[in-house]
Amino acid sequence: MLDSLLSVWRLEDGSAGVGDKGLFGCPLTAFFASRQCPGSAIRAAMDWAVEQARNKTPLIGGFQSPLELSVLQIALTAKSPVVIVLARSLDKARLPLPWRHALNEGRAAVVSMAVESQRLTEKIAAQRNRWVAEHASRIMLGYAHPSGVLNRLADEWRNRGRLVDVLGSG
Secondary structure, three states: OOOOOOOOEEOOOOOEEEEOHHHHHOOOEEEEEOOOOOHHHHHHHHHHHHHHHHHOOOEEEOOOOHHHHHHHHHHHHOOOOEEEEEOOOOOOOOOOHHHHHHHHOOOEEEEEOOOOOOOOOHHHHHHHHHHHHHOOOEEEEEEOOOOOHHHHHHHHHHHOOOOEEEOOOO
16 A cells, blocks of 8 residues: 555646656656566666666656566665556555655655556556656667567557667667
């Protein structure tokens, strides 16, 4: 359950959030990675995450895959700003202690793009990733499996004129 001391706010699209709403006024960098990644992508993402944390680059993401969670952990440990986007209802969310610390210290926001609680499916995860990309000024892929949903989403974003950076791609 949410800490009752956190006040809930809403974005223009109706999404509910807690924490520092002002982060949406900053250029946010979205980070995405497939659930399974090769070692080279993991190393590149960890180096990238440390650099972003040192620079205090505000990150946004669903932080669901193992690599995404590792990037989030680096950002939180470094006290770097972060927006965590849930694909489930905020009122039923159980926020991990590091997230609550970041929220209470004013360096994080947790947003729900879902109205009701539901099991995370591939379709809902894709909706959440689209929402994240729409709210980001930069999109970074740690790794997208060639036959995966994330790769198809990246193609969709590129077709809509968005620049999608891929770690280790030159």
